[in-house]
Amino acid sequence: MVATPTKAKYDIKDINLAAQGRQRIEWAAREMPVVRQLQERFAKEKPLEGIRLTACCHVTTETANLAIALKAAGADALLIASNPLSTQDDVAACLVADYDIPVYAIKGEDNATYHRHVQTALDHRPNIIIDDGSDVVATLIKERQHQMEDIIGTTEETTTGIVRLVAMLKDGVLTFPAMNVNDADTKHFFDNRYGTGQSTLDGIIRATNVLLAGKVAVVAGYGWCGKGVAMRARGLGANVIVTEIDPVRAIEAAMDGFRVMPMAEAAKQGDVFVTVTGNKHVIRPEHFEVMKDGAMVCNSGHFDIEIDLKSLGAKATEVKEVRNFTQKYTLPNGKAIVVLGEGRLINLAAAEGHPSAVMDMSFANQALACEYLVKNKGKLEPGIYNIPKELDQEIASLKLKAMGIEIDTLTPEQNEYINSWTVGT
Structure with missing residues (x-):
C-alpha cells in the first residue's frame, strides 16, 4: 500500500518526476518475486519495528523495491546514493512523494554533495547500515565515534566494501558485526556474474x-x-x-x-x-x-x-x-x-544497472541480513559474518518457485548414505 506522503526532508533533483518513477518501480517489481514475498511477510511480522536504518545504495528501481520492503518491515529508513552517477532521479522522487522515504541523491552530484549526504545519513543515527563500498561505515568510524553504541550491525554487498571491512577488522576499529552479503551464493554467482x-x-x-x-x-x-x-x-x-x-x-x-x-x-x-x-x-x-x-x-x-x-x-x-x-x-x-x-x-x-530479476536475490539477501542482525542483537561479536546457509537456500528456493522450476529431493536412503561414513563403495 502506498503511504501518505509527509513533509519528509530530502535532497533530490525534482519531486515532479515521481509519477514516472512509480511506473518504473512497479515494472521492476514484476521481476522481483522474492523481495515481494519478503515484503508481504515483513508487513505482517514487522521484524524491523523501531529500527533506524540508513541505506547507501545505487538509487535504482530495484533498490526502491528493497526500500519499500524495509519500510513495510517497520524500519525508519533513509536512503542516500552510493555513487554520484548511479541515481535514477525519478525513482528518488517517487520514494519521497509516494512512500515518505527520505532520499538524498541526485544523478551527477559532485563529491562535496555526496560527502554531505553521507553526513546526513549518519545524522539519522542509524542502528543498521546497508552499505555499498563501506563509505558510511568508514565515515562513522573516523568521524562519529560517539554514535558507535547505536549500531546493531551493517551489511555490505560489494567486494570493495568487504575488502575495506576486512582492513577495519584487522586494525581493530570494526566494533560491531558486519554481514557479508557480497559472498552469499545467491548474490555473487548471479548478481556479479x-x-x-x-x-x-x-x-x-x-x-x-x-x-x-x-x-x-x-x-x-x-x-x-x-x-x-x-x-x-x-x-x-x-x-x-x-x-x-x-x-x-x-x-x-x-x-x-x-x-x-x-x-x-x-x-x-x-x-x-x-x-x-x-x-x-x-x-x-x-x-x-x-x-x-x-x-x-x-x-x-x-x-x-x-x-x-x-x-x-x-x-x-x-x-x-x-x-x-x-x-x-x-x-x-x-x-x-x-x-x-x-x-x-x-x-x-550510462545504463540502468543490473536487471531486476538478478537484483531480486541480492536484495533479498540484504533484507534477510537486516532481519538476522536485529534477531541476533547482542549475540554477535564484532566481525564479518557470511549469510547463513539456510537463508541462502531459502532465497534460492523462493526464486526457483517463482520461475516455475522444481528440483529433486534426497530419498531417505540417499540422505543416510551422504551423511554416513560406514557405507562405502
Whole structure:
C-alpha cells in the first residue's frame, strides 16, 4: 500500500518526476518475486519495528523495491546514493512523494554533495547500515565515534566494501558485526556474474552504439564480475583478453578460452577496456601511451579510481564530450583515448544497472541480513559474518518457485548414505 506522503526532508533533483518513477518501480517489481514475498511477510511480522536504518545504495528501481520492503518491515529508513552517477532521479522522487522515504541523491552530484549526504545519513543515527563500498561505515568510524553504541550491525554487498571491512577488522576499529552479503551464493554467482556481465555491456553500447563483434575487448580482473563481462563480450562476438594478478584466476580464464596477458601487452591490442578489479590505477599512463587511437576505456568496479583519469587529464591537450557519458581525451601524440561514464560504474552511469530479476536475490539477501542482525542483537561479536546457509537456500528456493522450476529431493536412503561414513563403495 502506498503511504501518505509527509513533509519528509530530502535532497533530490525534482519531486515532479515521481509519477514516472512509480511506473518504473512497479515494472521492476514484476521481476522481483522474492523481495515481494519478503515484503508481504515483513508487513505482517514487522521484524524491523523501531529500527533506524540508513541505506547507501545505487538509487535504482530495484533498490526502491528493497526500500519499500524495509519500510513495510517497520524500519525508519533513509536512503542516500552510493555513487554520484548511479541515481535514477525519478525513482528518488517517487520514494519521497509516494512512500515518505527520505532520499538524498541526485544523478551527477559532485563529491562535496555526496560527502554531505553521507553526513546526513549518519545524522539519522542509524542502528543498521546497508552499505555499498563501506563509505558510511568508514565515515562513522573516523568521524562519529560517539554514535558507535547505536549500531546493531551493517551489511555490505560489494567486494570493495568487504575488502575495506576486512582492513577495519584487522586494525581493530570494526566494533560491531558486519554481514557479508557480497559472498552469499545467491548474490555473487548471479548478481556479479550475470548482472554485471549484461549491464556493463549494456552501458558500453548505450554510451557509444559501437559494434562489439570483431573488436578486441580487454577485461581487467577475472573475479565473478570479470567472468560475467568476459562471457557476455564473447557472446557479442568480441575477441576477449583477460588481465590478472592472481595465478589461479589467470589459469581459469585461459581454460575458459580467453587470452591472458599483462595489461602492458593488452593495452597495445585492445579496442575496448573494462576494469573490474576493485583496485586503483589498473590502467595507467604507460598503458594510455601504447593504446590504439580511439581506444575506449571504462570501469565496472565500485570506485572511479581503477582508471588513472587524473594523469590522463593532465596529459591531454583537449577533453571533449562527444556523446552523453563519452569523453575524448586527445594526447600530445595526436591519438585519442575515449573515456566512458567518467570512469565511474558504466552500467549505472550510462545504463540502468543490473536487471531486476538478478537484483531480486541480492536484495533479498540484504533484507534477510537486516532481519538476522536485529534477531541476533547482542549475540554477535564484532566481525564479518557470511549469510547463513539456510537463508541462502531459502532465497534460492523462493526464486526457483517463482520461475516455475522444481528440483529433486534426497530419498531417505540417499540422505543416510551422504551423511554416513560406514557405507562405502
